[in-house]
Structure formats: C-alpha cells, structure tokens
Amino acid sequence: MNNDILNDDELESLFSDAQKSQPVIVSDVFLDRVMVQAQAELAVAPPIVSKSNISWLGLVRDAIGGWPAIGSLATAAVVGVWIGISPPSSLDGVVSLFGADTESFEFWTEDFADSWAEG
Amino acid sequence: MTLALDETSQLSDDVLLVRYGNGDLTAARVLAARLTPRLMGYAVRVLHDQAEAEDVVQETMLRLWKIAGEWRQGEAKVSTWAYRVTMNLCTDRLRKARGVGMDEVPEPADDxxxxxxxxxxxxxxxxxxxxxxxxxxxxxxxxxxxxxxxxxxxxxxxxxxxxxxxxxxxxxxxxxxxxxxxxxxxxxxxxxxxx
Incomplete structure (x- = not known):
C-alpha cells in the first residue's frame, strides 16, 4: 500500500467534509439585488404578447397534412406534367383514350334546338 | 397570472423562467432562491472570495433574466445553463487574476x-x-x-x-x-x- 497516495475512502471523507463545511451564504440583500435586476429587465423587455402570426399558407399546409403532404403533391404534379409532355411509350394505349382518337358527339343538334324552343 | 408563492414553488425551473418572461416576478424570486445558493457555492469554492462570487452569480442571473423571453421549455435545463455561465465567468476572472497574483488566496476563516x-x-x-x-x-x-x-x-x-x-x-x-x-x-x- 502506498502511503504517499490517499485511498478512495480518505478522498471521499475529504469531499464529505468539504460538502458539510461549505457555507453557502445568500443573503436577503443579495437576493433583493437580483430581484431588482429581474424587475428592471422586465421593464426593458415587456412581457411577451401572443401575436397573431398565423399565415394562410401555414393553415393550408397544416390542413392537408404538413410538409410531407406538400412534397407528395409537388412530386405528383411534376410527374403529371412530365407524362403530359413526354408520355412514355408504355402509356401510348392509355394516352390515346384521352386524345384525338375519341369520338365526338354533337349534343346541340338543330332538332334538339327546335324542340327546346317550342318548349 | 401570478400564482401564490406556495404554488409557484412546485413549478419546474423552466416553467418558472417562462412565467418570469411573461411578467411573473414571484416566479423569478422562487427561481432565484432556488438557483443562487448552488451557484454561489460553486463560485465561492472556485474564486475563494464571497464578493467576487456574488458578482459572478448576479451576472449569471442577469443573463438568465435577459434570455427568459426566448427560453424554450424542454430544450435545456435552466440549472445546467446557469452553472455553465457561472463556470465560464469564474474561469474568466481566474484567468485575469492569475496575472495579478493568484497566490494570494485567502486562508479559510477558521476563527x-x-x-x-x-x-x-x-x-x-x-x-x-x-x-x-x-x-x-x-x-x-x-x-x-x-x-x-x-x-x-x-x-x-x-x-x-x-x-x-x-x-x-x-x-x-x-x-x-x-x-x-x-x-x-x-x-x-x-x-x-x-x-
């Protein structure tokens, strides 16, 4: 055992003595000084007033599910535009359904107009 | 709204600080009474000087009052923040004092x-x-x-x-x-x- 080095128990007893003998003096005068500063700071920086800083964009964003929903919408929009501009060959059959290959139907025929006018 | 002292004493440090930020001086007093003895104990131990320690703790509390309006509950512990400020202020003072003769550490009162x-x-x-x-x-x-x-x-x-x-x-x-x-x-x- 090395006598030139304190063991753990001896060191702990020193810490314990120091903890017990630490007089923490916080006088009322000192606390009052701290409170004077607290009061002065309140005067400089008035209490926080809740401000109505709610934006309409924020409300819409929250209503549809926040940023993840915005991201999904944006992705869907970009993909939609892209498909419209340059449809992949695999979608040819589908695209033709919405394009020039559809048949038109004339609803407002002259016969119909006459019968409409006669009541 | 200002609560009675008893009720306020039950609140956590960060709630007290936010209440102070909203104008509640009772909350500030409870928080000061809670924090200052611990900070003072640290500062006296490090600086070996009650008056210097009081200056440091007062400065710490002033900084705490200043940031009260921006304090975000739950992000950090008020006591941790205050200890850190006190520690840094003590370190600054020690560094300055070392140039002037730190050997003049007063003997502890033992009368x-x-x-x-x-x-x-x-x-x-x-x-x-x-x-x-x-x-x-x-x-x-x-x-x-x-x-x-x-x-x-x-x-x-x-x-x-x-x-x-x-x-x-x-x-x-x-x-x-x-x-x-x-x-x-x-x-x-x-x-x-x-x-």
Whole structure:
C-alpha cells in the first residue's frame, strides 16, 4: 500500500467534509439585488404578447397534412406534367383514350334546338 | 397570472423562467432562491472570495433574466445553463487574476470555537481546496461538480459541453492527482498511516 497516495475512502471523507463545511451564504440583500435586476429587465423587455402570426399558407399546409403532404403533391404534379409532355411509350394505349382518337358527339343538334324552343 | 408563492414553488425551473418572461416576478424570486445558493457555492469554492462570487452569480442571473423571453421549455435545463455561465465567468476572472497574483488566496476563516475536530476539518477542507486549485481547470471543474456539488456525470457533461466519457476521464484523472497531491500530507490531515 502506498502511503504517499490517499485511498478512495480518505478522498471521499475529504469531499464529505468539504460538502458539510461549505457555507453557502445568500443573503436577503443579495437576493433583493437580483430581484431588482429581474424587475428592471422586465421593464426593458415587456412581457411577451401572443401575436397573431398565423399565415394562410401555414393553415393550408397544416390542413392537408404538413410538409410531407406538400412534397407528395409537388412530386405528383411534376410527374403529371412530365407524362403530359413526354408520355412514355408504355402509356401510348392509355394516352390515346384521352386524345384525338375519341369520338365526338354533337349534343346541340338543330332538332334538339327546335324542340327546346317550342318548349 | 401570478400564482401564490406556495404554488409557484412546485413549478419546474423552466416553467418558472417562462412565467418570469411573461411578467411573473414571484416566479423569478422562487427561481432565484432556488438557483443562487448552488451557484454561489460553486463560485465561492472556485474564486475563494464571497464578493467576487456574488458578482459572478448576479451576472449569471442577469443573463438568465435577459434570455427568459426566448427560453424554450424542454430544450435545456435552466440549472445546467446557469452553472455553465457561472463556470465560464469564474474561469474568466481566474484567468485575469492569475496575472495579478493568484497566490494570494485567502486562508479559510477558521476563527471558530476551539474544538479540535473543527480545526482538523477546516485544515482538511483547506487542503482539498488548495489541491483542487492546483489541478488543471477542467479536471478541477469536473471533480468539484461531481463530488462537491453532487451532480451526475450527464449533468456535468452538459455544463462542460463535453461527452460523458470525457467527464469520467477528467474526474478519474483529477482524483488520482488529488490523491497523490494530498497523500504526502496524510498525517497532517488526520489520516492514520497505512501499514
């Protein structure tokens, strides 16, 4: 055992003595000084007033599910535009359904107009 | 709304600070009464001077009042923040003082009654503080916060802005250095020689 080095128990007893003998003096005068500063700071920086800083964009964003929903919408929009501009060959059959290959139907025929006018 | 003192005393530190930010001075007084003794204990131990310690703690509290309006509940502990500010202010003062003669550390008051045990305790505490003062700053801070202020290692890590393993290492090295520094004064400190 090395006598030139304190063991753990001896060191702990020193810490314990120091903890017990630490007089923490916080006088009322000192606390009052701290409170004077607290009061002065309140005067400089008035209490926080809740401000109505709610934006309409924020409300819409929250209503549809926040940023993840915005991201999904944006992705869907970009993909939609892209498909419209340059449809992949695999979608040819589908695209033709919405394009020039559809048949038109004339609803407002002259016969119909006459019968409409006669009541 | 200002609560009665009893009710306010039950609130956590960060709630008190936010209440102060909204104009509640009762909350400020409870928070000050809660924090200042601990901060003062640390500052007196490090600076060895009650008046200097009061200046440091007062400055810490002033900074706390200033940031009250921006304090975000749950993000940090008020006591951790306050300890960190106090520690930094103490370090600044020590650095300045070292240029002017840090050897003039006042002896601890020991004009207490003649009980031998009290004299012995005073001598031990003085020796411990002196040995702590000889440690590298970071080791002394970590050992003091752990063994004199009773903080946990994670709390110390937050105050010192390092990870827990670094705190453990600082404390271990600090304690080894203290044990070695005080070992030669074993009998003076009232410890029996080991066989």
């Amino acid at each position: 207490s009654p003649s009980a031998e045990a009290q004299i012995q305790t005073s001598a031990r505490v003085a020796a411990l503080h002196s040995a702590l003062g000889d440690l590298p700053d970071r080791q002394a801070q970590a050992v003091g916060l752990r063994h004199l202020d009773g903080m946990t290692n994670p709390e110390i890590a937050a105050i010192m802005d390092v990870n827990v393993r670094a705190v453990e290492s600082l404390i271990a090295r600090g304690k080894r250095a203290l044990a070695a520094a005080l070992g030669s004064r074993r009998s003076e400190l009232g410890f029996e020689d080991e066989q």
